[in-house]
Amino acid sequence: MLMNYTSIMDPNPELTRHFRLKNLFLPIVVIGLIIQQYFAPHRAWEVLLAAFGGAFLLSAVWAFALYRGLSFKREMRHGWAQVGDKFSEMFTISNHSRFTAFAVELIDHSNFPGYKSSVAWPVRGNFDKLWYMDNMCTTRGLYNVGPTEIRTSDPFGIFEITVHSAFKKQILVTPPIVSLLEIEIASGEWHGNSGAQSRVFDRTVTAAGVREYVSGDSLFSVHWLTSARREDFYVRTFDQHPSSDWWVFLDMDRYMQVGEGLETTDEYATVLAASIADRGLKENRAVGLVGEGSKPVWLPPKTGSGQRSEIMYALAMVDRGDTSLKSLLAKAQRFMERKSSAIVVTASVDPEWLGALTALKQRGITTTVLFLAPENFGGMQSSTPILNQLNSWGIRNFVITKNIYAWPDFQEIFPNQWTALSPAAVLDRGALP
Incomplete structure (x- = not known):
């Protein structure tokens, strides 16, 4: 089938x-036999000319067909x-x-x-x-x-x-998309009902389902496709507690990557970023992606399958660059709303990027670090100082090893x-x- x-x-x-x-041998033989027959006629030349000439003619007819x-x-x-x-x-x-x-x-x-x-x-x-x-x-x-x-x-x-x-x-x-159920992303908290928080609430609220329209419902909540299909008005129902936006930061600094072949920290980082983004979008969260290789990647948080396609395309194409994680976080933080969640995927042992995390924390942005420890990928530098600092600040972090994703043995x-x-x-x- x-x-x-x-x-x-x-x-x-x-x-x-x-x-x-393609091959001049047979045409040359035929021409030679014609010349030989012309100047010294003989029955043998006639036979050979008929054989070789016929073969040449058959070849021409066969090839043209x-x-x-x-x-x-x-x-x-x-x-x-x-x-x-x-x-x-x-x-x-x-x-x-x-x-x-x-x-x-x-x-x-x-x-x-x-x-x-x-x-x-x-x-x-x-x-x-x-x-x-x-x-x-x-x-x-x-x-x-x-x-x-x-x-x-x-x-x-x-x-x-x-x-x-x-x-x-x-x-x-x-x-590839892998299951990361053991990784819990620290989400932004929602308290009170201030004007600023309400503005973010309206932008990031997610629809949980639909119900029949009742008098007093806003027309902005009508789900027109469902209403047309069921020939009656239906409105969206919303989660009481909206999901915080997820900003995924992908560190592609070429000077911080280690490993060989397919088992390099940047390749594993793209797997993590793809898996986290896929998970967030399936939870109806607004997910964005920020990174910089030879070209910048800037995808502000959105929901839906269109955003998933954009993120996966960017992750397929991203390569190593010269931008440090510190610079990446500094450029993006002014665009991030309070109570957003930053998910940092990195193998950097440069302590300078830790200062950028404190700036995010001061702005009310919760951070989760997925740390690709260089020593687990053949690197010589220790990740202990970075991890100790993250733990002392109470920043949620996960150490990623090669076991997070098993590359297949292609030769087998x-x-x-x-x-x-x-x-x-x-x-x-x-x-x-």
Whole structure:
């Protein structure tokens, strides 16, 4: 049973076809025999000329039929994935001619890390060849799938046929989402009913459900979609105690990162930030993200699936930069409301950023620190002074080790990381009309 795949080819694909003479041996032999027969006629030259000339003519007819009859299609299941997900593609090469293409080579020009989908298959006349590639996403980022081309020749290798599609589709690989139930985020407190607090309350209040409209309800609370569906007025019901905004601070200071390969502190930091943001948004909280690599990341707190998409895209693309955590916190604090929650994800052992936390505390902003202890990632510096200071100030903190997320052993799951499925996954489909 085939799964649903989405074509990455242009709905009206512009396939560029090329037909060229690849091997000059046979044409030269034919020309030589013609010259030899002209100047020194002999029955042997006639026989050889008929054989080699016939082979050349057959090659030309065969190659031209494949030139006109070959096409291909490339499809994938999704345009996004998480690190650790399988990336599935389906390829189809169609041969609409009557001649067999004995070796059709598919050449993939994707920039997916380590991705090699180039293969070669025979394709019979009036049939198509269908196969699947099932690979694992190992690195976050935005990548191109395509351009793609197929290449084949006649049985004698005299002519080469190339069919090229310049179309490409982007696939976004985001950090994985892991369960962090053991991490409790310190939330802002709500006391009294002052004007300033009411202003923040109105902005961050979250809807808990709907109920039937009663006389006196504000029209601003009407849930119009539910009202239209049920053909009666329904209004939103709200939580009595609104959730505080979550500001997730991602420290990407290149001078503070340690580790090698996939097991670096900044890679784990993106996993933590993605998981915390996902959790907050599922709790109907307004969640924002602040970070700075080669480009700044500034996403003020919002709710909803749109904000989730923005955060995941930013985390897929963020890289190391030169901005310190101290500078990052200092830039953002003036935009944060009282009673917000700051969640700091860092591996920095530079004590200067601790001063920025005191400034947040003085403004009534509660802080939780997710600390990627460098010594747990192969670093030489001790995290003890930082942790002691946080504990003395009563700032909630959690020490993160490699066990928070177990990277899969790609070599055990997929030999050579990216491999075509077994021959059983390659199908001939036809005959074509």
